[in-house]
Amino acid sequence: xxxxxxxxxxxxxxxxxxxxxxxxxxxxxxxxxxxxxxxxxxxxxxxxxxxxxxxxxxxxxxxxxxxxxxxxxxxxxxxxxxxxxxxxxxxxxxxxxxxxxxxxxxxxxxxxxxxxxxxxxxxxxxxxxxxxxxxxxxxxxxxxxxxxxxxxxxxxxxxxxxxxxxxxxxxxxxxxxxxxxxxxxxxxxxxxxxxxxxxxxxxxxxxxxxxxxxxxxxxxxxxxxxxxxxxxxxxxxxxxxxxxxxxxxxxxxxxxxxxxxxxxxxxxxxxxxx
Amino acid sequence: xxxxxxxxxxxxxxxxxxxxxxxxxxxxxxxxxxxxxxxxxxxxxxxxxxxxxxxxxxxxxxxxxxxxxxxxxxxxxxxxxxxxxxxxxxxxxxxxxxxxxxxxxxxxxxxxxxxxxxxxxxxxxxxxxxxxxxxxxxxxxxxxxxxxxxxxxxxxxxxxxxxxxxxxxxxxxxxxxxxxxxxxxxxxxxxxxxxxxxxxxxxxxxxxxxxxxxxxxxxxxxxxxxxxxxxxxxxxxxxxxxxxxxxxxxxxxxxxxxxxxxxxxxxxxxxxxxxxxxxxxxxxxxxxxxxxxxxxxxxxxxxxxxxxxxxxxxxxxxxxxxxxxxxxxxxxxxxxxxxxxxxxxxxxxxxxxxxxxxxxxxxxxxxxxxxxxxxxxxxxxxxxxxxxxxxxxxxxxxxxxxxxxxxxxxxxxxxxxxxxxxxxxxxxxxxxxxxxxxxxxxxxxxxxxxxxxxxxxxxxxxxxxxxxxxxxxxxxxxxxxxxxxxxxxxxxx
Numbered sequence: 225x226x227x228x229x230x231x232x233x234x235x236x237x238x239x240x241x242x243x244x245x246x247x248x249x250x251x252x253x254x255x256x257x258x259x260x261x262x263x264x265x266x267x268x269x270x271x272x273x274x275x276x277x278x279x280x281x282x283x284x285x286x287x288x289x290x291x292x293x294x295x296x297x298x299x300x301x302x303x304x305x306x307x308x309x310x311x312x313x314x315x316x317x318x319x320x321x322x323x324x325x326x327x328x329x330x331x332x333x334x335x336x337x338x339x340x341x342x343x344x345x346x347x348x349x350x351x352x353x354x355x356x357x358x359x360x361x362x363x364x365x366x367x368x369x370x371x372x373x374x375x376x377x378x379x380x381x382x383x384x385x386x387x388x389x390x391x392x393x394x395x396x397x398x399x400x401x402x403x404x405x406x407x408x409x410x411x412x413x414x415x416x417x418x419x420x421x422x423x424x425x426x427x428x429x430x431x432x433x434x435x436x437x438x439x440x441x442x443x444x445x446x447x448x449x450x451x452x453x454x455x456x457x458x459x460x461x462x463x464x465x466x467x468x469x470x471x472x473x474x475x476x477x478x479x480x481x482x483x484x485x486x487x488x489x490x491x492x493x494x495x496x497x498x
Numbered sequence: 499x500x501x502x503x504x505x506x507x508x509x510x511x512x513x514x515x516x517x518x519x520x521x522x523x524x525x526x527x528x529x530x531x532x533x534x535x536x537x538x539x540x541x542x543x544x545x546x547x548x549x550x551x552x553x554x555x556x557x558x559x560x561x562x563x564x565x566x567x568x569x570x571x572x573x574x575x576x577x578x579x580x581x582x583x584x585x586x587x588x589x590x591x592x593x594x595x596x597x598x599x600x601x602x603x604x605x606x607x608x609x610x611x612x613x614x615x616x617x618x619x620x621x622x623x624x625x626x627x628x629x630x631x632x633x634x635x636x637x638x639x640x641x642x643x644x645x646x647x648x649x650x651x652x653x654x655x656x657x658x659x660x661x662x663x664x665x666x667x668x669x670x671x672x673x674x675x676x677x678x679x680x681x682x683x684x685x686x687x688x689x690x691x692x693x694x695x696x697x698x699x700x701x702x703x704x705x706x707x708x709x710x711x712x713x714x715x716x717x718x719x720x721x722x723x724x725x726x727x728x729x730x731x732x733x734x735x736x737x738x739x740x741x742x743x744x745x746x747x748x749x750x751x752x753x754x755x756x757x758x759x760x761x762x763x764x765x766x767x768x769x770x771x772x773x774x775x776x777x778x779x780x781x782x783x784x785x786x787x788x789x790x791x792x793x794x795x796x797x798x799x800x801x802x803x804x805x806x807x808x809x810x811x812x813x814x815x816x817x818x819x820x821x822x823x824x825x826x827x828x829x830x831x832x833x834x835x836x837x838x839x840x841x842x843x844x845x846x847x848x849x850x851x852x853x854x855x856x857x858x859x860x861x862x863x864x865x866x867x868x869x870x871x872x873x874x875x876x877x878x879x880x881x882x883x884x885x886x887x888x889x890x891x892x893x894x895x896x897x898x899x900x901x902x903x904x905x906x907x908x909x910x911x912x913x914x915x916x917x918x919x920x921x922x923x924x925x926x927x928x929x930x931x932x933x934x935x936x937x938x939x940x941x942x943x944x945x946x947x948x949x950x951x952x953x954x955x956x957x958x959x960x961x962x963x964x965x966x967x968x969x970x971x972x973x974x975x976x977x978x979x980x981x982x983x984x985x986x987x988x989x990x991x
Contacts, residue, residue, distance in 0.1 A: 240708065256696075257686040286563055288560075289568075293632075293635045293636060297635070299515070304642065304646035308657075421522050424516075424518035431515060442562060443561060444504040446561050
């Protein structure tokens, strides 16, 4: 069976190579891929959209409809994780530590619990002593990571970057918080409800921009017709539309990254993780 | 209104997202929002169909960019028909499955509706688009949502079925994507009509050949044509009823539509049937698929699983008809997309009603069901007759065109396979009827099989939709001549 699979893989590879025999040379300026639509994008993008970065223009304007659904794919991954993994049943055993003495309490009765405060604090089952260096470094680092993420989102139409990259960076700053402290710290600051709303809202900002274009009398996602809403910015209206949808993508990606992380590490219980 | 084509896809998409938002604010609102979205979608689809019938194909430019620079929607008679079918079935199913979804999915049902609508956005977007890459993106959405929904079904077997589906589905989708990549290397364009113009006259090109084979192979895997069908029976059997009812009639049919679109619009008859001359080989493959599906269905003990193997067999019908290379075969294949979607929907509605009452639908569990659920069984019988191909129902007419097409080409083996598989279906369904009708139910504690059995029907909303769809099989049968003359033949000309 294994040999058979090997033969099939080899044959498929040979077949794919056979198809490349007529490919143009690597980097050939006269290849169809660089002459047909690509040439149009390079020549006309700035004139038509006023976005200096034409990769962003292709992604969020010329083919913005695809990108909307790519964002929806990410949203689907998030909601799929939530639907399949989220477990609302409470934990059976609780661990606490007595803050003044450092004594660890293990309560096996699921009905009893201690109030969290100055005296007692939560503790994970697989408890690791708090590492001062890790905590401090991450605490200092996280705000800078977040500002950088916002920069990547906001500057997407001028330089490489955009909503997907910025959203992932922002999401990873939240994940870093969960890793350096613990999952509860993250869940307490960024509630599940907020993340769920953000995930849907991000994609809705994108789709809503499209619907707004419909309402203003244009085609779906035709940012040009939004000009009356932003007086004095008629030249840059398409670049502005791109920025709005990039922000939407950023919010959605940030929320979904965090949802996926929380659900996977805590097996859907949102109590303790890595 | 000019924007109906966009609304068909955007309405379920936006309402799905809104429902996902309202899960966290006011749970009860998510169902009506989703329902409204699907209603707008089906209304727009009907409007578009009327327009296309009056004044020819419609073109809609996304973002106002003309193709090939931007993405376009291009709607002709074929996809207008499929759009009405998909959005209509999705809307009806959402009404019919409200109670069963609440029972099966429980407290998560409000966020489930988001996934349901995204799945249908995918199917509708795949059908309406005129862009090869946009089609891939929406296949991705369709697949991802269906993996999630399959895994939500049967607690023990759902996740495994979903995992198998993921492995095979990903291979299919990446084959298609590779094919599109090859086409892009050769032409520099992603628009279907544009690519078709650019590859005309490059009959001997190895790149186009590889692209063609990869695209078709990818779609065959997604469609579950016989040797690639292994993921389908388990995935459809163990998914929740609300999903099984919509995926079984629509998913495979939409994939058949994509195959037709690639054959007709992108690569062209001339390339497929004259240059490559693939007709004979594929018709043989389809013949084997028809027979294999039927034989495997005979071996099943679970009613749902038996029906999924019948779907595998029906895919063989449509592929065979489409690759016959003559007008009759193609007419049969297109008509069968419509008819098979309706028949499968009717069957799964009836089975869903049974599952709602008796949970397990192994064939032995069905004893005495005619007495217990008479209306459900009436719908089931009608749908079964249509699958077998009994004349006044619509299943007969598409089979008739397929057989005529096979005769014209001289593919007698395919015609024979159609008749044999009809006989197999007859055997299968009469076996089920026999158990349901003659064997008394042994579910009750008292063994009073002599007295009249208490009627325990499914809820009225489920019954009404089930009855309507079953009756529509006869209506579609009566109007099949009209459908062929006003939609299919003008499209093929």
